Amino acid sequence: INSETDFAAKSETFLNFIDFLGNAALSNNNYNISKEEFLEYDYKDKKISEYFTEMIAKIGENLVLSEIVFFDLNNSKTSHYVHNSYKENIGKIVSILQFNSNKIDEKLSTDIKNICMHIAAMKPESLDIEDLDKNLIENEKNIQKDLIKSSGKPEAIIEKILDGKMKKFYSDITLLNQSFVIDPDKTVGDIINNYSSEYSLKIVTFKLFNLS
Numbered sequence: 001i002n003s004e005t006d007f008a009a010k011s012e013t014f015l016n017f018i019d020f021l022g023n024a025a026l027s028n029n030n031y032n033i034s035k036e037e038f039l040e041y042d043y044k045d046k047k048i049s050e051y052f053t054e055m056i057a058k059i060g061e062n063l064v065l066s067e068i069v070f071f072d073l074n075n076s077k078t079s080h081y082v083h084n085s086y087k088e089n090i091g092k093i094v095s096i097l098q099f100n101s102n103k104i105d106e107k108l109s110t111d112i113k114n115i116c117m118h119i120a121a122m123k124p125e126s127l128d129i130e131d132l133d134k135n136l137i138e139n140e141k142n143i144q145k146d147l148i149k150s151s152g153k154p155e156a157i158i159e160k161i162l163d164g165k166m167k168k169f170y171s172d173i174t175l176l177n178q179s180f181v182i183d184p185d186k187t188v189g190d191i192i193n194n195y196s197s198e199y200s201l202k203i204v205t206f207k208l209f210n211l212s
Contacts, residue, residue, distance in 0.1 A: 002211060004061040014063075015087045017055050021065075024048060031070040038068050069207055076100045076204050079109070081116035092211045095119035098204040101195070108199060111191055114182050119208055124175035127203060132174065140169050175206060 001018055003009045024043040033041070039049040048065075056063050071078060076098055083093035095116045101108065126132045144165040148158050171177045176189035183191075195201035 002064045002066050003059075008059050008061045009092075010086050011059065013055075013059060015090055017051075017063075018090055019087075020051070021048070024051075025068060025070075031072060033068065033070075035065050035068045039065060066211075067209070071096070071098055071205075071207075073098070077104070079112045079116050081113060081120050083117075083120045093120050094209045095206065096208075097206045100200065100202045100204060102200045108195060108201070111195075115180075115188060115191065118178070118181045118188060119175065119206055120210075121181055122175075122178050123208060123210065124178055124206075125173040126175070127205060128174050128176045129170050132170075137166075141166060144169075176203070 001021065003014060008014050024041070025038065027043060028038070028041055030037070039047065039052070041048050043051075052063055052065070077100070078096055078098050080089070080094060080096045082089060082091040085091040097112060097116050097119065099112065129137075141162065145158065145162055148161050148165070153161060171179065171187070176187065176192065178188050180186050180188050180191055192201055192203060
């Protein structure tokens with residue numbers, strides 16, 4: 001939810017409104033609801049859009065529902081991290097990680113929380129390479145190939161150089177291939193793999209909310 005100024009975003013009135021909307025969202029049974037449908041959702045005898053209108057009049061600033069996301073847990077678990085929180089679980093940068101594991105202990109909880117912090121800091125675009133948009137990959141390949149050719153490299157080694165460039169590209173934007181911020185000698189995938197046998201740990205998905 002966006003406000004026009006940071007002053008309004010940090011006010012108790014606005015933060016309480018977000019809590020109210022969160023409870024309203026959880027009260028609906030349609031977890032595929034769009035933000036447009038949610039604004040038309042009836043909650044305690046009013047549409048959500050009417051609550052927005054009232055709050056806009058109260059604080060004197062326009063408010064916009066930018067996005068609404070539900071996680072279908074289906075027996076999985078979540079962890080999250082809020083950077084520079086204004087209130088518990090509310091801030092400008094929030095990362096949420098959904099995962100499966102056959103057990104949870106303090107060590108795993110700490111590493112999962114650290115991965116959430118990593119997501120907030122490194123802002124990966126997808127979980128792994130296969131989750132990337134194919135057009136994005138092709139576009140990057142074409143850019144890199146043109147740059148390699150323009151540098152005068154022999155045709156015979158262009159594909160080898162391109163392979164290295166694409167590996168670097170993937171390591172920059174996919175979570176499992178990024179260097180872990182707390183231990184850069186390992187990737188996030190390495191951290192996950194350390195738990196794969198004993199904990200059967202698997203990342204289902206993640207979401208990063210980053211309001212600028």
